[in-house]
Amino acid sequence: MKDVIEGRVWTLGPDVDTDQIISGKYLTIIDPEELKKHVFEIALPEFAKEARAGDIIVADENFACGSSREHAPQAMRAIGVGAVVADSFARIFYRNAINLGIPTIEAGGVRAIFEKGDTARIEMTAGRVTNLRTGASVSFPPLPHHLLDLLEAGGLVEKVRRELKARAVAGSPP
Amino acid sequence: MSEANGQGATLAEKVLSRASGLDRVVPGEIVEGSVDLAMMHEQGAQTVAPFHQMGAVKVWDPERVVIAIDHWVPASTEGAAVLHRILRKFAAETGLTHFYDVGRHGICHQILAENGWVVPGDLAVGTDSHTNMLGAMGSVSAGIGPTEMAAVLALGRLWLKVPPTIQVRVRGSFGKGVTAKDLVLRILGEVRTTGATYKAVEFSGPTVRGLSMPERFTICNMTTEMGAKTGIVGPDEKTFEYLAKIAKHPMHPMTADADAHYERTIDIDVDGMPPMVACPYSPDNVRPLTDVVREHVKVDQAFLGSCTNARIEDLREGAALMKGRKVAPGVRFIVSPASTPIYDQCLHEGIIEIFTDAGAVFTNSSCSACFGGNMGILAPEEVCASSSNRNFPGRMGAKEARIYLMSPAAVVATAIKGEIADPRELL
Numbered sequence: 001m002k003d004v005i006e007g008r009v010w011t012l013g014p015d016v017d018t019d020q021i022i023s024g025k026y027l028t029i030i031d032p033e034e035l036k037k038h039v040f041e042i043a044l045p046e047f048a049k050e051a052r053a054g055d056i057i058v059a060d061e062n063f064a065c066g067s068s069r070e071h072a073p074q075a076m077r078a079i080g081v082g083a084v085v086a087d088s089f090a091r092i093f094y095r096n097a098i099n100l101g102i103p104t105i106e107a108g109g110v111r112a113i114f115e116k117g118d119t120a121r122i123e124m125t126a127g128r129v130t131n132l133r134t135g136a137s138v139s140f141p142p143l144p145h146h147l148l149d150l151l152e153a154g155g156l157v158e159k160v161r162r163e164l165k166a167r168a169v170a171g172s173p174p
Numbered sequence: 175m176s177e178a179n180g181q182g183a184t185l186a187e188k189v190l191s192r193a194s195g196l197d198r199v200v201p202g203e204i205v206e207g208s209v210d211l212a213m214m215h216e217q218g219a220q221t222v223a224p225f226h227q228m229g230a231v232k233v234w235d236p237e238r239v240v241i242a243i244d245h246w247v248p249a250s251t252e253g254a255a256v257l258h259r260i261l262r263k264f265a266a267e268t269g270l271t272h273f274y275d276v277g278r279h280g281i282c283h284q285i286l287a288e289n290g291w292v293v294p295g296d297l298a299v300g301t302d303s304h305t306n307m308l309g310a311m312g313s314v315s316a317g318i319g320p321t322e323m324a325a326v327l328a329l330g331r332l333w334l335k336v337p338p339t340i341q342v343r344v345r346g347s348f349g350k351g352v353t354a355k356d357l358v359l360r361i362l363g364e365v366r367t368t369g370a371t372y373k374a375v376e377f378s379g380p381t382v383r384g385l386s387m388p389e390r391f392t393i394c395n396m397t398t399e400m401g402a403k404t405g406i407v408g409p410d411e412k413t414f415e416y417l418a419k420i421a422k423h424p425m426h427p428m429t430a431d432a433d434a435h436y437e438r439t440i441d442i443d444v445d446g447m448p449p450m451v452a453c454p455y456s457p458d459n460v461r462p463l464t465d466v467v468r469e470h471v472k473v474d475q476a477f478l479g480s481c482t483n484a485r486i487e488d489l490r491e492g493a494a495l496m497k498g499r500k501v502a503p504g505v506r507f508i509v510s511p512a513s514t515p516i517y518d519q520c521l522h523e524g525i526i527e528i529f530t531d532a533g534a535v536f537t538n539s540s541c542s543a544c545f546g547g548n549m550g551i552l553a554p555e556e557v558c559a560s561s562s563n564r565n566f567p568g569r570m571g572a573k574e575a576r577i578y579l580m581s582p583a584a585v586v587a588t589a590i591k592g593e594i595a596d597p598r599e600l601l
Contacts, residue, residue, distance in 0.1 A: 020566065
């Protein structure tokens with residue numbers, strides 16, 4: 001995981017629920033490459049076509065509330081979203097996104113300092129998000145070690161894989 | 175009022191202390207919790223790839239894993255059929271025998287409840303956001319995603335940030351035609367959709383003690399809409415009686431300390447409280463039903479179903495109102511029981527006939543119209559009265575469709591009148 005992440009910004013309002021990210025009719029799709037064609041179809045219809053790898057989502061409060069569907073962060077990962085920043089997150093999405101290795105940052109007041117198309121710089125260790133167009137910034141409490149370790153490993157799959165491997169080496173079955 | 179807000183532990187903190195093997199945990203602390211019960215529905219199909227990528231071979235404890243398919247039952251698309259097949263194959267390979275497949279299926283949370291899979295003191299996780307419902311057993315029950323579930327299946331544990339607790343104390347008696355659903359909508363109107371994010375919501379007070387287990391399921395179910403990690407109710411005689419013959423593993427009943435520390439306490443008095451309705455497009459856009467009735471909101475569809483409100487008590491109450499009356503012309507009324515045993519019970523009690531005689535469609539058990547991906551899907555600009563839990567844009571189909579959330583009785587009254595109606599007019 002990079003300590004400094006920069007990318008073009010897409011903005012979203014408050015309470016964007018997971019239905020507006022990946023609608024219920026797509027939940028039987030499990031191929032992320034297929035899912036990404038429908039990401040934000042309700043909340044931000046132009047996103048799926050125009051988004052590029054490295055783009056950053058900047059949302060308002062309670063981002064991705066609603067269902068537990070991992071399709072939402074899966075589709076974002078398939079697009080190559082560089083980070084998701086929001087004033088606040090719903091809890092299941094927050095865990096899902098971190099577990100998939102997507103830098104997910106809660107920074108109160110962040111939505112207000114960005115407009116669509118701005119460039120954001122995120123400094124993970126320093127705990128700061130800056131709008132490179134306007135110079136405005138907000139700070140956030142750096143992530144706890146537990147979560148930084150997860151992101152550092154590239155997500156939960158890799159973290160558990162290492163743990164099971166270490167256990168197998170130590171002699172107990174996986 | 176005599177109360178203490180001191181140094182003691184809340185109920186959720188006690189459950190997480192046990193799960194993490196620690197004497198005491200405090201809000202904000204990250205702990206590793208041992209899981210007592212893991213539940214997967216169709217989203218569990220997405221746990222299979224990460225489970226294998228992790229290098230896992232065995233499930234930590236197949237006796238503590240339940241699979242209950244519910245969103246597309248029987249499979250309504252090829253995609254859903256593939257998800258079901260992935261789950262059946264994985265279950266066979268890893269020895270997961272507690273699989274509630276087509277024919278003995280039901281909504282996953284109802285399956286856990288009516289089969290005693292979650293008991294007091296448990297830490298339970300499921301791949302559905304409304305897993306919170308099982309907190310009514312005096313457990314911490316939370317929704318997680320499928321990658322996280324893969325780790326749980328491999329290790330039998332997960333990290334958790336100990337949540338602060340919001341205490342909701344309820345007193346007073348429900349008036350005629352007013353239900354636990356109206357209570358939880360009223361609370362949502364106050365807590366809002368972000369008010370309990372990452373937190374536990376502990377329900378207490380004399381009115382909560384008086385609620386039946388199904389009613390407790392309803393109020394804990396919609397703590398999800400408050401953003402909560404879990405809803406929770408302290409176990410009592412009603413809990414023990416409900417679980418007496420069905421508990422699948424030993425109970426560890428706990429109660430909150432008398433001097434527990436709550437982040438916030440909300441006192442609700444239900445004396446004189448009217449029925450409530452959550453208007454588009456958020457479950458916290460809550461108004462007294464009487465105000466909405468005055469606006470003559472015509473509906474295209476009414477839905478009596480979902481994990482929130484499709485238990486036998488809900489369907490009996492609905493049938494009592496429906497009996498001898500007809501669904502209004504132009505209204506499609508869908509009734510979907512929460513489980514196959516409830517379906518059977520409806521059959522024996524003549525409930526199915528009451529609804530179908532009235533012009534409703536009575537479906538097999540599933541999540542049905544609740545999530546906009548299987549049946550009962552709404553076209554743009556259509557309006558639906560629903561006993562379910564969410565009304566965000568696009569939830570039941572078109573993003574322009576409008577969903578009003580209300581009690582089962584109010585849904586039935588609305589289906590009869592053809593516009594949003596007060597069930598008390600029929601009592």
